Amino acid sequence: MFSETPVVSLQNAFIYQDSKLVLTDVNFTINKGEFVFLIGRTGSGKSSLLRTLYADLWLQQGYANVAEFEIHNLKNRDIPFLRRKIGIVFQDFQLFTDRSVNDNLKFVLQATGWTDKARMKSRIAEVLMQVGLSSSIDKMPHQLSGGEQQRVVIARALLNEPQILFADEPTGNLDPVVSEQILKTFHEINRAGTAILMATHDFDMIRKFPARVLKCENGAVIEQTSPTYGL
Ligand SMILES: Nc1ncnc2c1ncn2[C@@H]1O[C@H](COP(=O)(O)OP(=O)(O)OP(=O)(O)O)[C@@H](O)[C@H]1O
Numbered sequence: 001m002f003s004e005t006p007v008v009s010l011q012n013a014f015i016y017q018d019s020k021l022v023l024t025d026v027n028f029t030i031n032k033g034e035f036v037f038l039i040g041r042t043g044s045g046k047s048s049l050l051r052t053l054y055a056d057l058w059l060q061q062g063y064a065n066v067a068e069f070e071i072h073n074l075k076n077r078d079i080p081f082l083r084r085k086i087g088i089v090f091q092d093f094q095l096f097t098d099r100s101v102n103d104n105l106k107f108v109l110q111a112t113g114w115t116d117k118a119r120m121k122s123r124i125a126e127v128l129m130q131v132g133l134s135s136s137i138d139k140m141p142h143q144l145s146g147g148e149q150q151r152v153v154i155a156r157a158l159l160n161e162p163q164i165l166f167a168d169e170p171t172g173n174l175d176p177v178v179s180e181q182i183l184k185t186f187h188e189i190n191r192a193g194t195a196i197l198m199a200t201h202d203f204d205m206i207r208k209f210p211a212r213v214l215k216c217e218n219g220a221v222i223e224q225t226s227p228t229y230g231l
Pocket residue numbers: 017018020022040041042043044045046047048049216
């Protein structure tokens with residue numbers, strides 16, 4: 001099933017925040033369609049790793065491939081093209097508050113080169129259906145709950161059919177019931193073929209939605225095999 005090129009692959013990668021070394025000699029791959037949790041204590045390097053993979057931090061040493069882009073050779077001008085092949089979901093929703101759900105999504109499509117109005121309309125309808133928010137297309141962000149706003153962010157990340165979603169504590173600000181609904185949505189998206197790498201502190205979610213777990217610990221990334229996942 002996973003015979004294709006991995007969607008993420010790191011070899012001897014060293015993850016820095018400026019001159020501070022955060023993670024040493026990172027090696028792992030994520031196959032197309034895989035679901036992977038990323039865990040680790042506060043400050044262990046989860047966000048730094050994700051930011052490196054979506055080219056918000058430079059990879060200063062080692063090799064990384066993401067969605068067929070060589071992160072170690074990436075130029076500034078390549079970043080928008082990489083970002084069209086991946087989706088990014090943060091804890092803070094970062095929607096434009098002065099425009100509707102539809103216009104938030106349309107903005108991204110236009111910014112990534114879409115021009116055909118009918119295609120844009122149908123793609124927006126598709127992603128909103130995927131996250132269960134079809135009826136909210138004309139609402140403003142403030143008319144939506146936190147969980148609904150996060151769904152719009154997920155829909156936005158799906159617009160360009162990414163090979164992988166990078167999610168950094170996507171349920172960090174949400175209550176447990178809403179978090180579980182959001183996790184279900186991520187699983188449905190994953191079942192439809194998109195790989196997911198999700199940083200989380202929420203072990204309940206890992207127990208409810210078992211998947212592969214990578215752990216940032218003592219400056220390294222290790223494959224977690226213990227069923228308890230405890231820190
Ligand atoms: N802009 C920065 N400049 C220098 N060091 C930073 C910067 N941002 C984070 N760090 C440091 O890098 C290390 C890793 O931080 P990072 O945010 O990646 O951890 P994390 O595992 O995502 O933590 P959390 O779970 O709290 O989000 C920490 O020691 C942190 O203090």
